[in-house]
Amino acid sequence: MGxxxxxxxxTNVILHDSSCIYQFQEHDIVLPISVLxxxxxxxxxxxxxxxxxxxxxxxxxxxxxxxxxEGGVRIGPTKGRILVKLEREFHExxxxxxxxxxxxxHILNCAYHLVQEFPGRDVIIVTKDVxxxxxxxxxxxxxxxxxxxxxxxIKLLYAGHRKFDNVSSEVLDQLYSPVSEVDVSxxxxxxxxxxxxxxxxxxxxxxxxxxxxxxxxxxxxxxxxSAYGIEPRNAEQTFTLHALFNKNIQLVSISGKAGTxxxxxxxxxxxxxxxxxxxxxxxxPIVPLSNRDIGYLPGDVHSKIDPYMQPLYDNLxxxxxxxxxxxxxxxxxxxxxxxxxxxITPLTYxxxxxxxxxxxxxxxxxxxxxxxxxxxxxxxxxxxxxVFTGDVFQIDHPYLNSHSNGLSYLIxxxxxxxxxxxxxxxxxxxxxxxxxxxxxL
Numbered sequence: 001m002g003x004x005x006x007x008x009x010x011t012n013v014i015l016h017d018s019s020c021i022y023q024f025q026e027h028d029i030v031l032p033i034s035v036l037x038x039x040x041x042x043x044x045x046x047x048x049x050x051x052x053x054x055x056x057x058x059x060x061x062x063x064x065x066x067x068x069x070e071g072g073v074r075i076g077p078t079k080g081r082i083l084v085k086l087e088r089e090f091h092e093x094x095x096x097x098x099x100x101x102x103x104x105x106h107i108l109n110c111a112y113h114l115v116q117e118f119p120g121r122d123v124i125i126v127t128k129d130v131x132x133x134x135x136x137x138x139x140x141x142x143x144x145x146x147x148x149x150x151x152x153x154i155k156l157l158y159a160g161h162r163k164f165d166n167v168s169s170e171v172l173d174q175l176y177s178p179v180s181e182v183d184v185s186x187x188x189x190x191x192x193x194x195x196x197x198x199x200x201x202x203x204x205x206x207x208x209x210x211x212x213x214x215x216x217x218x219x220x221x222x223x224x225x226s227a228y229g230i231e232p233r234n235a236e237q238t239f240t241l242h243a244l245f246n247k248n249i250q251l252v253s254i255s256g257k258a259g260t261x262x263x264x265x266x267x268x269x270x271x272x273x274x275x276x277x278x279x280x281x282x283x284x285p286i287v288p289l290s291n292r293d294i295g296y297l298p299g300d301v302h303s304k305i306d307p308y309m310q311p312l313y314d315n316l317x318x319x320x321x322x323x324x325x326x327x328x329x330x331x332x333x334x335x336x337x338x339x340x341x342x343x344i345t346p347l348t349y350x351x352x353x354x355x356x357x358x359x360x361x362x363x364x365x366x367x368x369x370x371x372x373x374x375x376x377x378x379x380x381x382x383x384x385x386x387v388f389t390g391d392v393f394q395i396d397h398p399y400l401n402s403h404s405n406g407l408s409y410l411i412x413x414x415x416x417x418x419x420x421x422x423x424x425x426x427x428x429x430x431x432x433x434x435x436x437x438x439x440x441l
Contacts, residue, residue: 003121004080006030008111010127011038011103012399013146016369018055021075021082023148028072028080030114033087034106046348048372085110093139104132111141128399149370150403151412154392158415160422161198161239164191172201175208175221182219184212196249196421198222198239209235211242214418227268228329229322236425237261243421244269244387247276251377253365253411254389256425262389263315263363270359270387271319271333274341277385278357282312283347284364285372312344312363347376356381366390366407367397373406 005027013020014035021029042053063073063082072083090100091112098105107125114123125136125143136143151157164187174182184193195214200207210219222242224232232238236256243252244266254262270280316333323330336342347362362368362376365388373388380386390407402408414420 004028005122005124006114006118008032008107008114008123008125009035010107010125010129010132011035011042012128013126014039014056015042015049015052016128016146016399017149017371018052018059020146020148021056021059022079024080026078026080029075029082030110031082031084032107032110033084034103034110036084038103048369048375051375052371085114088113091116098135104129104135107132108136108139108141111136112139115141145404147404149409151408152403154402154408157392157408157424158194158411158422159424161200161236161424163200163202165202167201167203169203169205172203172206172208175201175210175219180221181213184217184219187219193219194416195418196243196246198235198242198421198423200235209238211239227265227272228319230264230268230319232265233261234427236423236427237265240265240423240425241269243423244385245273246421247385248419249421250380250385250419251414251417252385252387252420253407253414253422254387254425255366255392255407255411255422257391257428258394259428260425262425263312263361264318266361266363266387266389267312267315268319270361271336271342273359274336277359277383279340279359280336280342281350281355281358281360282342282344283350283360283362284309284312285347285367309344309346316344350379354381355379355384357383359385359387361387361389363389364396365410366392366395366405367400368406369397369400370404370406370409373410377410 007024007027008030009020017023039053039057042049043057044050060082063075072081074081087106088109090098090109094105094109094112098108100106107127111123111125122142125132125141126146127133127143128146133143133145171182171186193212193214195212197212199210199212199219201210201219202208208221209224210221212218213220222238224238225241225245226232227241227244232241240254240261243249254266256262267282270277270282274280320330320333325331333342347368358381360380365373367390368376377386388407388410392402392405392408392411395401395405397405400406411422415422
């Protein structure tokens with residue numbers, strides 16, 4: 001067995017996962033002192049990154065000993081060591097091209113010196129920043145993404161539904177009989193079914209929509225239903241509403257490109273089922289443009305966050321405007337907003353709130369980290385239903401991608417759980433133009 005590796009951590013890895021130091025097995029971890037300084041600037045605040053900064057510093061402090069800065073300290077019985085490297089003069093190979101005012105360049109300098117100091121060991125920079133990885137490689141340094149929470153093959157991500165063609169007329173007859181179900185044994189033994197998976201079952205003459213009841217090992221036919229005036233326009237939308245209406249399914253994820261109706265269906269189902277919940281929450285993460293904090297925007301806090309929440313109000317407007325202003329359903333939405341029975345808010349603002357007996361919708365959840373997804377779900381109390389919507393291929397977060405975002409992680413980890421359902425919406429329903437643009441541009 002060769003000598004253990006030296007992993008040099010970037011700040012963004014720690015802000016992504018404060019427990020990251022436990023993921024490197026027997027290998028050693030190096031923290032440049034510039035990373036510790038940068039973490040200090042993130043300790044105050046209520047965002048997820050502030051939590052990670054505080055949690056990491058506390059963990060780090062509990063591990064430290066008298067010889068910390070010299071030989072480092074062991075992370076655990078089967079783990080390597082973690083050590084801090086103080087600043088060193090910029091190596092002459094870096095000085096001409098990399099300004100010393102940038103923390104990233106101090107990380108590069110630290111790794112470069114380590115390569116000279118330990119010629120027999122692999123020195124690897126671990127960073128979520130693609131640009132830093134490119135800079136490292138330009139210097140002949142090894143660099144990689146933090147992939148512990150990645151979905152390995154996004155093409156194989158669970159879709160939540162599939163088709164069975166050329167099914168016998170006898171099976172379809174039974175699905176349309178008063179029993180409305182068939183035993184899973186009528187399908188090929190090679191077909192593996194996940195709880196609450198959905199199916200289009202058809203032959204040349206007719207078809208049926210169905211779902212898998214894992215507890216009773218049955219395939220049950222489902223009926224088309226509407227939600228607060230919204231009618232499903234395709235099979236996937238029918239599956240989505242069925243999952244949203246099912247009280248036994250406490251966690252639903254809905255993925256799909258823009259215009260497939262993800263948020264609209266979730267909100268319509270919440271309104272239709274409002275009598276079963278104390279409150280409806282709709283939230284979305286704020287991902288500032290160009291990675292700039294919203295503090296630079298003019299106005300008070302409401303002026304700053306309203307543009308980020310507007311898409312949620314737009315969906316609410318679509319539902320409300322189906323009915324005349326004098327209609328009870330139109331008035332009901334305004335009353336719910338006025339009485340805080342329906343709350344639209346940035347995701348940050350729900351921290352510390354009780355999520356008991358709530359229909360909770362998280363929009364644009366592909367812009368959340370896996371840890372943020374976990375934090376939200378673990379806040380769910382009794383009788384709460386959680387719905388996460390998003391497009392795993394449309395990431396606005398600077399350090400996430402289709403493999404590492406929280407929505408992909410959620411789908412991959414929760415598949416097979418009895419209280420979970422997922423539906424990937426494939427067909428756009430906004431307009432022919434929107435569908436064409438989504439597919440071609």
